Amino acid sequence: MPGMVSNTAQTAAVSEDLPPASPRIRLADGRYLAYRESGVPKNKANYKIIIVHGFGSSKEMSFLAPQELIDELGIYFLLIDRAGYGESDPNPKRSVKSEALDIEELADQLELGLKFYVIGVSMGSYPTWSCIKHIPHRLAGVALVVPVVNYRWPSLPHHLIKDDYRRKLIKWGLFFAEFAPGLLRWWVTQKWLPSTSVLERNPVFFNSRDIEVLKTIPGFPMLSQEKLRQQGVFDTLHHDFKLAFSRWDFDPMDLSNPSPKQSSVHIWQGYEDKVVPFQLQRYISFKLPWIQYHEVPDGGHLLCIMLVCVRPF
Numbered sequence: 001m002p003g004m005v006s007n008t009a010q011t012a013a014v015s016e017d018l019p020p021a022s023p024r025i026r027l028a029d030g031r032y033l034a035y036r037e038s039g040v041p042k043n044k045a046n047y048k049i050i051i052v053h054g055f056g057s058s059k060e061m062s063f064l065a066p067q068e069l070i071d072e073l074g075i076y077f078l079l080i081d082r083a084g085y086g087e088s089d090p091n092p093k094r095s096v097k098s099e100a101l102d103i104e105e106l107a108d109q110l111e112l113g114l115k116f117y118v119i120g121v122s123m124g125s126y127p128t129w130s131c132i133k134h135i136p137h138r139l140a141g142v143a144l145v146v147p148v149v150n151y152r153w154p155s156l157p158h159h160l161i162k163d164d165y166r167r168k169l170i171k172w173g174l175f176f177a178e179f180a181p182g183l184l185r186w187w188v189t190q191k192w193l194p195s196t197s198v199l200e201r202n203p204v205f206f207n208s209r210d211i212e213v214l215k216t217i218p219g220f221p222m223l224s225q226e227k228l229r230q231q232g233v234f235d236t237l238h239h240d241f242k243l244a245f246s247r248w249d250f251d252p253m254d255l256s257n258p259s260p261k262q263s264s265v266h267i268w269q270g271y272e273d274k275v276v277p278f279q280l281q282r283y284i285s286f287k288l289p290w291i292q293y294h295e296v297p298d299g300g301h302l303l304c305i306m307l308v309c310v311r312p313f
Contacts, residue, residue: 022059022087025109033106034087035059038077039070046074048112050103053079054122054148055240058086061121080106082127084236094239096248099127100134107138115140122275122301123148126244132265133250136258143266146273146301149280150245155253155287160279170245177242257290266292270299 024032036059042048053061059079070077083102084090091098107116117140120128125147131139149156151167161167227233258264265288269281278295285293 022081024087025106027102027105029091029093031083031089031091032087033083033089033102034081035106035110036079038079039075042076042110042112044074045076047117048076048078049117049119050078050080050107050112052103052118052120052124052127053082053085054124055244056237057121057124060086078106078110078112082124082240084232084239090232090236090239094243096126096130096243096250097134099243100130103127103131104135104138114138117141117143119143119145120147121145123240123244126150126248129252129255132252132255132258136256139258139264141264141266142258143268145268146270146276146299147267147281148244148276149284150248152245152247153253154251156280157283160283164277166275166277173241174245177238181238252284253287255288263290263292265290266294268294268296268299270296270301272298273301275301 022034022036024034026032039045051061053059059081061079065075080103081088082099083094091102103118115138118128118131120126120143122145125144128142128144128147132142151161151164151170267281267285269276269278271278281293281295285291
């Protein structure tokens, strides 16, 4: 499909013995945040877009947008390594709010201007929701692509989530992440467990379109047993998972439109997504009518971002 950005990513932990290969900024608290620029030069861009990667991903996420389309629309992309990922330092005080403040500080240091666009992919949606909550005045537009849903949001109706097996899996995952992280790490690094290559072909997690996508672009090497044995990799994934699915400091259903004069927030969801149920995304868009909801009939969780969705911004 032409004109798309893939939400699948290639990630590798950076060795402590190697200097960072990517540009980084130093945040106010002393941490370093790595980033990658793409598209047209920043000073010539009509759209300045920050892309927020998902779980086990990084700023090196596969990117399939044709250069001619990027040039036509005048798009500048800024991809970041979130705290602890890739070449960015971990944040021992990481919170849902701090994720949004990292994005704002990066935008300020790179002089993106008073307003910019944010696209959050999968688990990268919780920092994106946080941007709507904590820095709405900085947002020109937002897109959430197959955004994860936190089952602890108070406003989710019980009848929609009570029998959802994903809710039960996350509940058990949170229990072990909170009370037995050592046991969890031992479990996920056992040789008899399926490898990531097996998981990527598993129809339990991916629909047929997802599996076809995984044949042509990198999968999830950060989730391999070899990578998970690295303490830094495990700690990053462990903390990111806990933060995404623990209680937040706000309920997204209580948020207001960051651009009251227009509808500048979009959700893109695959009908065949086996990681995030479309029923919950429909409910969210119903409760927040200022969000434009786009559902792709044969789309799975590896739904690509069609750049045409930038035009309404």
